[in-house]
Amino acid sequence: MDDSNPRRPVPPTTVRRLSTYYRVLGTVQSDGQTSVSSETLASLTGFTAAQVRRDLAYFGSFGKRGVGYAVSSLRQRLAAILGIDRGWRIGLVGVGNLGRALMAYPGFNNQGFDVVAAFDSDADVIGSRVNGQYVRPVDALADAVRGEHIDMVIVTVPAGAAQKVVDQAVAAGVRAILNFAPTQLRVPSHVQLSNVDLAVEVEYLSYSLAE
């Protein structure tokens, strides 16, 4: 079969790895390779070859036995599966250092994601231009979500301000929230929420060192 619609439930761990396959396929492609084996993808990503094959097989039979995977078509497939070929419209709230870093991140504004609006509460920042966007006041968020069809909001405000931002975005009909504030957010079940906690991995390393 070579359908992109999974017949079996796809583990979240698999989806997160797809993102990495997509990235390294870009570099493999730049290197002029047209075919790549699960073994090679494994060594480029740090996962195992069995994981690579299993992960891809959730979505179809993309490889050729005895050969490997066709780089360019696999990459396109992954883009379709991940939905990064859909031009999601993203609003970013909180244009501090982290917000700016994300707006400039290669593979964010670049590959598939359009940060189409940026918001902040700081009068000194509002009206300034960051990465091609004029920063608007946070109060303008709800109208922008509605009027400019924003699908996803990235939250890079301080923890204390995050829930209010999210409530406004949700009320205005946003479909997904990516939260970088170190706080637990409440959203209705029809809104997708993902959290990135920048402290978790340092503390994990700290634990590993301390053991």
Add this chain to the structure above:
Amino acid sequence: MDDSNPRRPVPPTTVRRLSTYYRVLGTVQSDGQTSVSSETLASLTGFTAAQVRRDLAYFGSFGKRGVGYAVSSLRQRLAAILGIDRGWRIGLVGVGNLGRALMAYPGFNNQGFDVVAAFDSDADVIGSRVNGQYVRPVDALADAVRGEHIDMVIVTVPAGAAQKVVDQAVAAGVRAILNFAPTQLRVPSHVQLSNVDLAVEVEYLSYSLAE
């Protein structure tokens, strides 16, 4: 038992959650609560009560049946378990927006982690002061790791520059690397490596929306 030394192997997932318990216990403590139940910790973190109890039980019997966990002593315990009471000395390489965001992150430079040195390759940034640190040239990294006993290096440079930075840090004897560059790094097995890929979660959300 109430030893902090686990008798059974601790799942990595548990360690990552400890970090979140530690954070929310801070807010519980500020609220003046002295005791907290697994149910409450669950609702504050988004995990389940069973997970909370199981996670903590890996390290001892910290709770009182019928009551809950003593907030302040549990928090101290977690700090000891995670090793964030040890004052790890951290060097940060790449003082772009992401690097600056991390240096200013509440609960980084604050709670247990000291960014004691910052490095960059940009002549315009070198010598400037960021979050209390004078930015030094990347060439000074190895000497600093050796002479100033840096335990951990945070890498926030572009992907293409990351491996070289890591090689220098490793050669100079660093024990752990936290990598934010979207690339697979090679380190010897005695060096702990963790990766944070900022694109993974957006793409995960994108997948969820696309389904």
Add this chain to the structure above:
DNA sequence: GCGTGTGAAGCTTTTCACAGCA
């Protein structure tokens, strides 16, 4: 021959459900 795709086994992690203690 080679490398994918996949049953089956093995391992990890979560959830259940309740005994036991404050």
Add this chain to the structure above:
DNA sequence: TGCTGTGAAAAGCTTCACACGC
């Protein structure tokens, strides 16, 4: 009574190992 700590069961994920097709 209320809530922890934990065996046991269930679910989820990874690894093994090999049949299959290029």
